[in-house]
Amino acid sequence: MLQFLIRRLTGAVAIMFLIAAFTFFLFYTIPQDFAELACGKTCTKENIAVIRENLGLDKPITAQFWEFMGGIVNGRDFAVGHCPAPCLGVSFSSNEFVWDSIMDRFPLTLSLTVGGLVIFLTLGLGAGLLAAWKRGTIIDKVVSGASMLLSSFQIYFLGPIVLGIMVYSTGWMENPSYVPFTEDPAGWVVGLLIPWAVMATIFTAQYTRMARSTMIEQLQEEHVRTARAKGMKQRYVFFRYAWRGSLTPIVTILGMDLSGLLAGAVVTEFTFDLPGIGRLAVNSSLDKDLPLTMGVMLFGAFFILILNILVDLAYAYIDPRVRLA
């Protein structure tokens, strides 16, 4: 277990390094003066020179890259002050440390992703199981039909509809907002209820379809038939045999779907006008605030890698044939 974690984390560090290098050098192929970008519109020649020196833009690109990488491990000193350890540089437009800006926004994105994940896994797998259990009946047809239809919806289309019903016309709920969980757990839940519901609806629909089809596939397996032939109880066969086997493919797909999950959270942020990582990424990208854009990218990659490792851990828990060591 420990060995697995160490190996995976080393791999993650290597991938992060490659992504950082790739992004960094691609960004620096832009034929544009970064000092000018950082300086803004009201800018004098002296200003540009000072900024160039402060950001280390007068050095060669490789030196700048190592300085950037060193900053992540050790921290760096800028004109605006010392930037402590996971230092991703200083934003051009706000002059804040990139890490701090990200940390301001991240709790919301994390709440959306993790909350959404828990909701859609529970509902989606539950509904899929139910449909497979009652295969061919009216329940199955309703569940399959609804999930087919809902999985074709988009967050940005369903979101306003739900808002229109729950907030604008009936006034049953407030406009979604974000309160940190640590400050007010109840407010956190209430404020994010609609975003979670909308985001989870679409993912639930997809996972319902998937859970249903993998379950049906598993139920046709030989060992399931044998178990049935032995006269085992239907419920026992269903949960101990078929369900156990269908978890593995579902978790595999979940692992490949993680960046889709983050994307879902980003769209949800936009739909409900919540200040998260996605909004930060778009604004920084449109402002050509390169340090911030790059920081958000790297952080997003890091987040997905961590989730991926967690999914792999879940694998070993679900499927006894998978050994972590």
Next chain:
Amino acid sequence: MTSPIETEASNASVALDKDTAPKNDAGDGANHTGRSPGQLMWTRFKRDRVGMVSAVVVILFFVVSALAPVISKLYGKDPYTLYADKPGYEGLLDEFSLPTGVFGGMSGDFWFGVEPNLGRDVFTMLLYGMRTSLYMALVLTFLCVLTGVLVGMVSGYFGGKVDYWLGRTTDFFLAFPNQLFFIAFMPVVTALFVSPTDETPTYLRAVVMILVLWFLGWMGMARLVRSSVLSLREREFVEAAKVSGASRWRIVRKEILPNIVTPILVQGTYQLPSSILTIAFLSYVGVGFVEPTPDWGRMFATGSEIYEQNPAFMFFPGVAMVVFVLAFNLLGDSVRDAFDPKTGR
């Protein structure tokens, strides 16, 4: 009376030598003609009513989009004109710049209503928006499928070191948070082609979008093709071709490729709607097309801004997208079932 050995032998000859197959069938007395897998698939597909309906819907979408200029000419409007300011259209918007007619200003003149604030025609905006999205998605899907098939074939067929490094590269690209990557790189890649101080032409935006999406769009297909090729590579017919002296290129083209057309086609049908959704996503968050280019995704951004006052604006773009994605997903399922009737649904 035939012995089991004889039966086996005749089967083997059918598999090895195509010419003997029809003869054996003819021996049954019936007028059997050999049917290719494609024909079998088509017969099965024709029987699938849901599949046929969704195929018709999908084709309809493509036809309507391709004919967008013709339709808008017949209909007499275009997606750029601000009709609220035009003489003859007074009273289109009220003093809050909201459409005056029922349900977002629907009328005989404006079938799908009028855009609030600017007073453009929603019907033609949607038509042209769909046209851009569909064209781009077609090109993008084609490029992704092509790249994926090439990479997957090479790494699956050659194996060894080539496979290892192509596999690691694929994993590396899979580790990118793709939506964040698209957002981050749209302006960067645009800046490679056009100086940031200049106006970016619309066609360039489309090209850049396709490039950026292509960059992270081929990995799924590559993995799929690689695993299919891996299992085919060791099969007897490939071995037979190798022994008979076929070149590598011939084996890949004639022996392996025809056998992986099915998964490629199915994956491709699923990839097209997801391309459309990603393109729409970019415009929705504001890094894709900008005003005044009519765009499907941006209609949602406008729609959600004004939803509280005018929910009708979003209705048609939204329903069109849901119907399109639904039809495409159903079509994908039907194509898969037609090729491989064993999959339980």
